[in-house]
Amino acid sequence: MNARRGIPARAGTAKRDPGMSLLWESLRSQPLRMLTGLMLIGVNRAAFLVLPGSLGLMVDRVLVKHQSSAMPSILAAVAGATALQTLTGLMLDLLLGYSCQNAIASMRTRVQAHIMDLPTSFFDHQLSGVLAARVMKDSEKLRDFIGPVALESVAAIVTGGLAFGGMIFLSVKLTLPLVVLLAVLAGVMRWAAGDVRARYAEIAHLQSIMAGRLSESIAGVRVVKAYAAEPREAIVFASQSQVLEDATVQVQMHQARSTAGASLAFSLIGLLLLYAGTLQVLAGALTVGRLVTYCAFLACATQAARQVGGLRMQFASSLASLDRIASILRESPEDAGKRHPEVPPVTGVVRVHGVSFAYTPAQTVLHDISFTATPGTLTALVGSSGSGKSTLCALLCAFYRPTSGSVLIDDVNLASRSLGDFRDQLGVVFQDPFLFSGSIRENVLIARPSATEAELMECYELVRLDRFVDRLPDRYETLVGERGVRLSGGERQRICMARALLRDPRLLLLDEPTSSLDEESEHYFRETLGHLIPRRTAIVIAHRLSTIRRADQILVLDSGRIVERGDHLTLMALRGHYFRLFQSQPGAHDPAV
Numbered sequence: 001m002n003a004r005r006g007i008p009a010r011a012g013t014a015k016r017d018p019g020m021s022l023l024w025e026s027l028r029s030q031p032l033r034m035l036t037g038l039m040l041i042g043v044n045r046a047a048f049l050v051l052p053g054s055l056g057l058m059v060d061r062v063l064v065k066h067q068s069s070a071m072p073s074i075l076a077a078v079a080g081a082t083a084l085q086t087l088t089g090l091m092l093d094l095l096l097g098y099s100c101q102n103a104i105a106s107m108r109t110r111v112q113a114h115i116m117d118l119p120t121s122f123f124d125h126q127l128s129g130v131l132a133a134r135v136m137k138d139s140e141k142l143r144d145f146i147g148p149v150a151l152e153s154v155a156a157i158v159t160g161g162l163a164f165g166g167m168i169f170l171s172v173k174l175t176l177p178l179v180v181l182l183a184v185l186a187g188v189m190r191w192a193a194g195d196v197r198a199r200y201a202e203i204a205h206l207q208s209i210m211a212g213r214l215s216e217s218i219a220g221v222r223v224v225k226a227y228a229a230e231p232r233e234a235i236v237f238a239s240q241s242q243v244l245e246d247a248t249v250q251v252q253m254h255q256a257r258s259t260a261g262a263s264l265a266f267s268l269i270g271l272l273l274l275y276a277g278t279l280q281v282l283a284g285a286l287t288v289g290r291l292v293t294y295c296a297f298l299a300c301a302t303q304a305a306r307q308v309g310g311l312r313m314q315f316a317s318s319l320a321s322l323d324r325i326a327s328i329l330r331e332s333p334e335d336a337g338k339r340h341p342e343v344p345p346v347t348g349v350v351r352v353h354g355v356s357f358a359y360t361p362a363q364t365v366l367h368d369i370s371f372t373a374t375p376g377t378l379t380a381l382v383g384s385s386g387s388g389k390s391t392l393c394a395l396l397c398a399f400y401r402p403t404s405g406s407v408l409i410d411d412v413n414l415a416s417r418s419l420g421d422f423r424d425q426l427g428v429v430f431q432d433p434f435l436f437s438g439s440i441r442e443n444v445l446i447a448r449p450s451a452t453e454a455e456l457m458e459c460y461e462l463v464r465l466d467r468f469v470d471r472l473p474d475r476y477e478t479l480v481g482e483r484g485v486r487l488s489g490g491e492r493q494r495i496c497m498a499r500a501l502l503r504d505p506r507l508l509l510l511d512e513p514t515s516s517l518d519e520e521s522e523h524y525f526r527e528t529l530g531h532l533i534p535r536r537t538a539i540v541i542a543h544r545l546s547t548i549r550r551a552d553q554i555l556v557l558d559s560g561r562i563v564e565r566g567d568h569l570t571l572m573a574l575r576g577h578y579f580r581l582f583q584s585q586p587g588a589h590d591p592a593v
C-alpha cells in the first residue's frame, strides 16, 4: 500500500489467458458478422494494393516501352479498385459499429447479472464505485478492441501479408534478408516493450479506485460537509490523480520511445533495400518498373508493421480491462454447485444447529448458536451492540454460510437449498432502511411487482404510510432521492416494512424495524405484527421493551453466544443479562410498563 497516496502500490500482474478467452468468446458470439468482416477486410486490402501494384506496369509498359494503349486498362483497374475499397470500407464501418455496440451491451448485461448473483461476502471487500466502473468502463473497451484494435490490426496484417507476398513474387533475393531483419527487429521491440499489459492493468485499477472514492465521497457528502472534510477529500483525490497521471505519462513515454525506435529501424531497412534493389536493376536482374512496385509494396508493408506495433499498446490496454472483467466472472455465484432438490413451499420452521460464524478467520463472531422458531411465534434477539444479532439475521437470510453448524428451513439445509426459492418466502427489514432512488410505490413494489393495487393499499395501511404520504404532493409517486435521502428515518423505515409485508412472507426477519418510529407509530406497528404472526415465523431484533416483552422466546446474545433464553418473565426472574438490559431501558422503572 502506498500510504502517502492512499492507493495500493501495484494492481497485480495481469494474466494473459482470461482477457483473451473473454475476447474470443465475445467474437465467437457473432460468427456471421465476424466472418463477413474478415471477408470485407480481405477485399478492401487487396483493392488498396492495386494502386502500388500497377505502378510498375505503368513505368515498364507505358514509360519505358511506350505502350500507351495499356494505360486505359491500368487506370480503369485502379479506379475500380478505389471504388471497391470505398464501398467495402463503408460496409465495414457499419458492420463494426453495430457489432461493437452489441458486444458491449451483452458484456455489460452479463457482468451486471453475474455481480448480482455473487455472495454478500464478495461485496464486503469491494467499493461499489469500483464495481460500477468495471461494468461500465471496462466493457466499453470492447469497442476499442473490435473497432480500432481488432479491425486495424487485421487490416494491417492482411495488407502487410499481401504486400509481402508481392515482394517475394517480385524478388526473392531482396526479400529473404528482409525477413531475417524483421524477425530480429520484432524480437527487440517485444523485449523493449516489457509487460505493457500489466502497466495498463495498473492504470485501469487506479482509475476505478478514484471512481470508487469519488462516488463514496459524493454519497457521504453530508458527513464530508458536517466535519468540514472537503479539503481532506480534495487532497486525497488530487494525490490519487497525481499517481494516475504519473503512471499514464510513463506508459505514454514508453510508447513514444518504442514508436520512434521502430520508425528509425524501418527507415534504415528501407534505405538498405533501395540500395540493394538499385544494384539489382544495374545488374539487369530487375526492371525499373518492378523496383518501383517493390518499393511501393515495401512502403505498404512497413506502414502495416508500424501500425501493428502501435496497436499493440492499445491491445494491451484493452486486454487489461478484459482481464478485470474476467476476474469478476470467475467469482462463483452464491447458488453455484447446489443440487436444488425439489422442495415444497416454505412453511417457516427455522432450526439453527450449533452455528458458529466468522467474517474473517481471525475473529469468530457467533459461537455454537442453536434455537428453533416455528410458525405463529415471535422470537426476539436481544443483546448489547456488536453481540452478533444482525450477523445471525444475515445467516438466516443466507447472505453468509455458517463456518460450522447448519441453518435449516423446514428441515432443509440452506446450504443446499435454492436461494431464489427460499428468499421468495422471506420478508426482511434491515437495520439501515435502504431505498432506491425511484418513487415510494416503486420501492414497495420491488417485493412483488405483480401485486394488485388493493394489496399495495393494504400494506400501506398496515404500516400507516398514508399518514405522511398524504402530505406529499405526488403521494405514493413521490421520488425519494438517492437511498431515500428526501425522507425521514421513520418514513424510510415504514416504506421498508410495507415492502416486507407485500411479500406476504412465511418468514419475517426484522432488524430493529421500529428504531426510528415515534411511540404511536410503534404501538400501531406492534398491533399489526400481532395480527401477522399467526401465519408466519417472526424473528425480530429489538431494543424496545414493548416489542421484546410479548415475544414467545427471547434469545439473549453476548459476545456471539446465547447466554440466556426464555420468555420475558422467566428471564426477569433469572436476574442476569436480560434483567440488566431491561433495567437499563427507558421506562423500565415505570410501573405502567
Ligand SMILES: Nc1ncnc2c1ncn2[C@@H]1O[C@H](COP(=O)(O)OP(=O)(O)OP(=O)(O)O)[C@@H](O)[C@H]1O
Pocket: 124, 359, 360, 365, 383, 384, 385, 386, 387, 388, 389, 390, 391, 392, 431
Ligand atoms: N461485514 C463484516 N465484516 C467483518 N466483521 C463484521 C461485519 N459485519 C459485522 N462485523 C462484526 O461482527 C460483530 C457483530 O456485529 P453485528 O452487526 O452482528 O452486531 P449487532 O449485535 O447486530 O450490533 P448492533 O446492535 O450494534 O447492530 C461486530 O464485532 C462487527 O464488527
